[in-house]
Amino acid sequence: MAEAPALSVQGLTTEFRIGGQWHAAIRGIDFDLGKNETLALVGESGCGKSITALSIMGLIPKAAGRIAAGKILFEGQDLAQLDEEHLREIRGDRIAMIFQEPMTSLNPVLTIGFQVAEALRYHRGMSQAEARTHALELLEQVKIPSARQRLDDYPHQFSGGMRQRVMIAMALACKPQILLADEPTTALDVTIQAQVLLLLAELKQLYGMSMIFISHNLGVVATIADRVAVMYAGEIVETAAVGDLFDRPTHPYTEALLSSIPRVDRTSDTLMAIPGQVPAINRMPGGCRYAPRCALRQPVCERPPALAPVSGSAPTHLARCWVRAGGDR
Amino acid sequence: MLQYLIKRLLYAVPTLLAVLTVVFFVARVLPGDPAQVMLGEQAGAEAIQALRVRLGLDRPLVEQYVDFMQGALSGDWGTSLVTGRSVLGEVLNVIPFTIELTLASILLGALIGVPLGAWSALHRNSLVDYATRIGSLFGLSFPAFVMAIMLLLAFAIQLDWFPVISSGGGGSVSERLLHLALPAVNLGIIMAAYITRVTRSSMLEVLGEDYVRTARAKGVPHRAVVWQHCLRNALIPVVTVVGLYLGILIGNSVLTEIVFNRPGLGKLIVGALTQRDYTMLQGLMVVYTFIIVVVNLLTDLTYGFIDPRVKYQ
Incomplete structure (x- = not known):
């Protein structure tokens, strides 16, 4: 990547206070997001994907959470150090976010037109009328049928898929450089999922955006991402270009995730599941965080492994595993 | 919207009728004789009886009830047993x-x-x-x-x-x-x-x-x-x-x-x-019921004003 990245996250650690003590929900997260690139953050529930996105947006609830260490470099500024007012100017303008739950993420008492126009009024200083005209264009762009009639409708008058389109229109209002999509299709029907994914890919191309796509679904990731970072228990455990990852899944967790995708092209009655669950953030194991659930566990796994190049794969393919990626440093 | 309002007000009619009925009978089963209370401890039996006749308290309960309902529905809530003034007038006054x-x-x-x-x-x-x-x-x-x-x-x-x-x-x-x-x-x-x-x-x-x-x-x-x-x-x-x-x-x-x-x-x-002012009490009960009905209606209308998900049908 010769060009400077659109976003560079370095050593990001976000902590939450539980019972008077601070515990890291994500620790030492490093990644660069290239211009026009789609990076997928993958992992099961509770692994820190959403916390990573919320940290970038500066939306970690202040009462119980904080960014404890690390940098979030965007346009030469460190977002982690920025005050609320400056963050607000960036949010929804140059970095936008789409959330998982279209049913609850729209305000039930405000019209769709108002909610889509809002970002334009605050960031572009448009008048009500201007913003409304622009909102209409956006709704047409995300292919909401008879958008003109629907501007004054309320969220409850829309289906889940349509609401997610409204969310996308809202996020794209100010033509952001970076779009954070947090499980944007998880709550939708499979057929609607495909439509929304296609729409996202199209619009990303049209707007020339970089995208962080958060998902637990590797199947979806394979169709939309350029690069993948697999997260487990608040750490990135493997990162690679999407092709390399699917060719050579290296970390046992990645492997397990891949084999737990249901497949219609194989006859098997049982679906592979990963035994156990993600450890709670106040009960993290000291060494490799996946070790308690790992079939390949060795004595060396008592010590925390570092992200290390996977031998025999592309140099950008890194994994955090003593057994599979050497990590002998 | 108008249809909804009319419907809600019509629903209030049976409620009011039921309240009127309950109020009428409850007032009658309360212990104590209003004629006695009005005339005081010293009053003689004859004077009390005369007052009871004048107030219609000597007639059969059913007759009193029919009379009362007819009056109530036609806007005549009777006169206060104590002051002798019209109940409706007193209520409207305060x-x-x-x-x-x-x-x-x-x-x-x-x-x-x-x-x-x-x-x-x-x-x-x-x-x-x-x-x-x-x-x-x-x-x-x-x-x-x-x-x-x-x-x-x-x-x-x-x-x-x-x-x-x-x-x-x-x-x-x-x-x-x-x-x-x-x-x-x-x-x-x-x-x-x-x-x-x-x-x-x-x-x-x-x-x-x-x-x-x-x-x-x-x-x-x-x-x-x-x-x-x-x-x-x-x-x-x-x-x-x-x-x-x-x-x-x-x-x-x-x-x-x-x-x-x-x-x-x-x-x-x-x-x-x-003072055991039955007629006044009856009138007031109806007024209170009416107030509650109206307040509930207003509350429901306010919901619709605040929350677009509420639809009136």
């Missing part, structure tokens, strides 16, 4: 005072309670929040009549700002307001305490909603997040509580009206109860 007091205390309660509750929620666990919570608990648990007496002592007697006897005032608006002030503050404080607590808790809930995070992710300034995105959603449960609390408020106003010696429905009903 009802402006009650409405005035109720509206003033709700207005006061909302003006204090909504901002205080919202502010308390926004500064959760701060000193202000604790003070607000303790203050509102105090406002709730303090008996209305004790507060009324304290208000009188402080502002009417010591400081001499307001009249001691809130007779309702004369013709001028300023005088009317002067007479209204202390009773309205008395009930308004209780109302404010309720509204503060409900607003605070519903605001806290709303602040954690996904759509608030969405608004912040759009870069909406804090002030607009609170006023446009949160408050309207947070007010929905507040409307419910105000509606429910109106019933209690009318009950509380009995004590307030007595302490401030202010005319109103509350005072009328206490008088009718102690």
